[in-house]
Amino acid sequence: MARTRSTSVLALLLLVALSFGAALPTAAAAQAAATKVQSLEGITEYRLDNGLQVLLYPDPSKPTVTVNLTVFVGSRHEGYGETGMAHLLEHMVFKGTPTHPHIPKALQERGARFNGTTWVDRTNYYETLPASEDNLNFALELEADRLVNSFIRQEDLFSEMTVVRNEFEAGENSPSNLLSQRIMSAAFDWHNYGKDTIGNRSDIERVPIKNLQAFYKKYYQPDNCMLVIAGKFDEKTAMQLVEKHFGSIPKPERELPKTYTEEPPQDGERSVTLRRVGDVGIVAAAYHVPSGAHEDMAALDVLANVMGSAPSGRLYEALVKSKQATAVGSSASNWHDPGVFQVEAEVRKGDSLDEVKDILLDVVESSGDSTFSEEEVERAKQKLLKQRELAATDTSRIAVQLSDWGAQGDWRLYLLHRDRLEKVTPEMVQDVAKRYLRRENRTLGIFIPSEKSEKAEVPPRPDLAALFDGYQGREEVALGEAFDPTPKNIDERSQNVTLSGGIKGILLPKKSRGEAVYLRLVLRYGDLESLKGRVTAAEMLPAMLVRGTKHLTRQQLQDELDKNGATLSASGSAGTAVFTIQAKRDKLPAVIDLLKQVLREPTLPEEEFEILRRAQLSSLEEQLTNPAVLAITRVRRQVSPYPKDDVRYVPTVEEEIERFKNVTRDDVQKLYDEFLGAQAGELAIVGDFDADECLKGLQAALADWTSDKPYGRIPSEYFPDVPGATERILTPDKANAVYMAGEAFPLKETDPQYAAMVVGNYVFGGGALSSRLGDRVRQKEGLSYGIGSYLSSDAIDARASLTISAICNPQAMDKVSTAIREELDRLLADGVTPSELAQAKQGYLQQQQVSRTSDATLAAILTENLEADRTMAFYGDLEKRISSLSPEQVLKALRTYVDPNKLVIVDAGDFAKAAAEGKSAAKEPAE
Incomplete structure (x- = not known):
């Protein structure tokens, strides 16, 4: 689960969650009828009587269907002592319901790509599956069920709290991430945008379960959600399924509270300095700007591109080409409430941060008094519009992106923002630079830092109803064919x-x-x-x-x-x-x-x-x-x-x-x-x-382009005499520790036992959250945010490898290492169960089908086939062999190639600090 970034998700354990008022939708309940609201550029909007907003975005050319449920709750909605609650709840919602007690496992069995993410204004859950009425019915039933019937239990909170804390610790390893948090905290005195979505460590660790349950019951309701269905599906059938599963959820009687805190204009420059172990310096600055719905945001997006793009961006020209910085970047936030315009430069250790700071601030804050050329503004517009156009060819991506546009107040901002981008002029860019990129509106951050009060006025959020009065949109993108990726x-x-x-x-x-x-x-x-x-x-x-x-x-x-x-x-x-x-x-x-x-x-x-x-x-x-x-x-x-x-x-x-x-x-x-x-x-x-x-x-x-140097393929070599080993690397001031293990063996993709090794790895750790490693180390024991195993192989060379990786708190490393070894020993002793094998076959094979719906992935597969002198028939045969595998064949392959005593194991982290903290905690009296 992620904050602004997507990551995988877990779930498990059952019980009943009726203790805090969740009610199971039943067939007998009155279904909320759907009313068609509008249709713009291929996207049709419906509204159910219970308040649920539904968007249909059909694309028959893609043999997949994506269901994306956005709940309009993020870190902006959290109260005192609740920081990180929206993100923690995102994790908890994967822990199951009475009807769906094992959500990741159920998704994995259908070959789904799935995720949950949390950001400042929303939380979203999505899954992309092979297109079929059965899969669509499953996804809609699942999302409707966990919207109101999730287990939000104390025992799940105990295990998941440590997983979220581990994710918090992983973020602590990044100086850039930490500096951004510090800048936002300094830039916002009152608004929750100053609080990071991951939350405060003590809030994560101490949140009472009743508070989490109340938060869930308040916000996870149909009148606070937007459901997007994209890909290959029948619209009439889809709406019937939506009405069946979501329509039976009653409209809540509570009135949804609205956030009302407004950040006052900043009246003087601010600065923060971050000192942590690292090897690259950073200079960054943030400036307050309007909400994403405001008309100025299009010009600010163009301005960000003009400033930070390579190789002609103003900051790139001033800092990278002059060799004073190694990289620069710039961005403008599109949020529900007024956000920030950010710039950043990375500086090699030993180079002058002060010189980079002076140049960066001069380039940014003098831009309002300079002229923006037609060429640089048009270049930026073309790049931004190209990115949108390329993204629009993939409806599954747009389905997820609509979460953020909807969270700004209206999904149609996705279309309006494009219209506004096209109309941006150099004069408009200069105008927003002059009004917002001002000294008194700046918060400076440095990773190794007015004489008079001035204010940069930020306009209020516009009236969206007036904004979209009469808006018609454009013609929808040309549709493709229904392609069979077998x-x-x-x-x-x-x-x-x-x-x-x-x-x-x-x-x-x-x-x-x-x-x-x-x-x-x-x-x-x-x-x-x-x-x-x-x-x-x-x-x-x-x-x-x-x-x-x-x-x-x-x-x-x-x-x-x-x-x-x-x-x-x-x-x-x-x-x-x-x-x-x-x-x-x-x-x-x-x-x-x-x-x-x-x-x-x-x-x-x-x-x-x-x-x-x-x-x-x-x-x-x-x-x-x-x-x-x-x-x-x-x-x-x-x-x-x-x-x-x-x-x-x-x-x-x-x-x-x-x-x-x-x-x-x-x-x-x-x-x-x-x-x-x-x-x-x-x-x-x-x-x-x-x-x-x-x-x-x-x-x-x-044509006519050859080399006198002969080509000879560079093979991968297997070294049979590599002994097992265990090593520890100390990395001071790194809150997150890493476990890595690996061994190689003589196996290639055409070997008879290759299919069995693929499935064996899938059961062990390749199946993500539903694998043995994911189930025990993350789901049950809550020791790691990310753990898995990976089988690397070659089509030509008899050299393959098994790699195991995990992240965790340094204090938990011994437990993680022990759990991994115990699960590997158990797998090699007892093998896989018939149930595990059946689920692994189904999940892996459907994953392969979904992966081939990506043209980029398919092109890579086809070039690999050409090098190996094979066709897609290889994959057809592999899938047949996987389908016919027995538990005995999988166990035989695992025992043939995997030797726990030959694993090379390395862990890295701040174990000295962890040991000191452990001793200190041991001395504290028990409560």
Whole structure:
């Protein structure tokens, strides 16, 4: 469960929750009828008599359906002593009802992607499942049930409180997160936006169960909710199911209280300083701005983009290009009540924070007196509108995003904000900069800090009824086809091609929402010997290729992509460069032309090289005290002990820092000149495109482009003689500890026992909250916010690995480690039960089906298939083998490959502080 960020969720245990007045909806109860309110751009709104707001957003092209229930309660609604209550309640609602006692397990069995998140103005719960009337009925029944019948029990609070506290501790590890909390707390004297959604530690630990029950009963009612259904479904059937499950919930008699605290205008600059262990300095500032519904917010969003975007943003130009900061950012909050405009800069350890602070504040606070050019404002608008347009091709994303727009007061703000963005002018941007980015309206924060009272007046929240009087919206986005993501259908619909130089390609044309298309190109080069000493240059090469060509600077390239409503990204490692494009059908040929420039005419600018190198160094220096990075690096180094001169060698963080200090732009240029070409690789295009036109452009991009250096695949090697080990790493001042364990074994994806290992891992820890690790360590014992196991495998090399990870309070590490070992020993001794096996099969197979509904994921699968010289028939066969597995086969595979005594176990955290706190607590008298 998350605050502003999405994370997974749990649930379990049963009992009855009628003690505080929750009533089970019954068929005999009078159902609240639905009234159609309006229809805008493909979104139809209904209202039930009990007050429930319903939005239907059909998309027949996606074989999934998403149900998103937003409860309009967040940290803004919490009272004294209740900080974190909305977020804690989000966790508790996953603990079940009398009808659905095991919610995560029920969702997992249907292959659902699900989550719950909490933010300042709302809490939301969503699940995306394979599209079917049965799954839609299940999701609606579940959400209606837990809306009013959840177990909010003392025993669940005991275990879940420690999980939420662990999440609180995880946030304490991030200086950026902590600094943001301190700034908000200083910026707001009275309004609850000054209190972090995760809450105060003592409130989390001490909240009485009766208070939590009362909070739940007050806010979790149909007249305080918005239900969104998106994806593939029949609208008439959907509304019948909504009326069946939600209509039987009576409208509450209580009158929902409204928040009424208004933050007075700030009358002088404020500052906070944070001193904690870390390796990267931060300078940040926040300025009060209007609520999300106010017309100024569109101009403020554009202003944030003009300030913080790379590479032409004003802060980027002033701080990153001058090498005084490694990264900058800027954002404007769109909240129910007046929020903040934030700017931030990261500074390498040893560089001057004061100089960065002075430059940052001068750039921001003088902007109201400067002229904003048409070019920079249009660039920002194009980028913002492109992001919206790309997001609009995925109705499941919009279904969840509507939570925040609805929480601002009216979901139609999602549409109105777009209209306002299009109308923003340079004069409007300058006007909001002048009125809000003022010294007396600033709260400064520094992670290592008026002479006269002035006020920045923030307008009141507008009248939404008047705002939307006569509003009509626009035409809805073009719909795609109903695509069947089974391996058999994917193979039947695909076309194999061969491009210039021998690159293997596969084309999967299909009608997609918004005429969207996804392209993935993988170029392969070099071998184990020829790439020695070139690993760091290889890691930088893909990112450098998209930073300028002979005809386009980095900014001009980005502008062209924005004009075409497309993205082009690059990544890679030694021997591999991966390029991905997301675009619309009619724009893809133009973007392929841009890709041609990137591949064939890169300039690898020295200035951009230095910016990238410094950013990498800053990121690595931040990892020097990161428990998770240190632990997983130590495990990987021991499980895969390659020699230091091998390209597969796992360096320490310190060694990586030295590599990036020593790498030069000439190293990258030489690697490009000598190695890169179209002699080996794979291509996949998935979505709505003209095959002939795209292939013509790609052939031109790759023609006559080969390297004299031969390509040889870099294999993954299994080391059979690695002994088990246990190690502890001390990371002072880190409130959250990390457990990592791993071992490798000789297994590849085509081996007979691979399917059994997949299911065995799923039962052990791969099935998230419904797995054995999730059930015991998080659900029952409440020791960890995040725990799981992961099976990594290869299609060609007989080298696979099992990794186990968990986070926890340092004082709980011994309990977590013991629980993990006990569950692994129990699994290897007794195997899986028939019930576990059946649930794992169903959950895993439906998850695979859902994952293939993502064009990006499908393109990655198809390129992997090309490299391995296989088709989707491999997955069809794998799924058949999984379906026919017996408990005995799973146990045999686990015993064959997993040896607990060969696990390399590393934990990292502030165990010295934890020990001291434990001794102190032991001395305190019992109450």
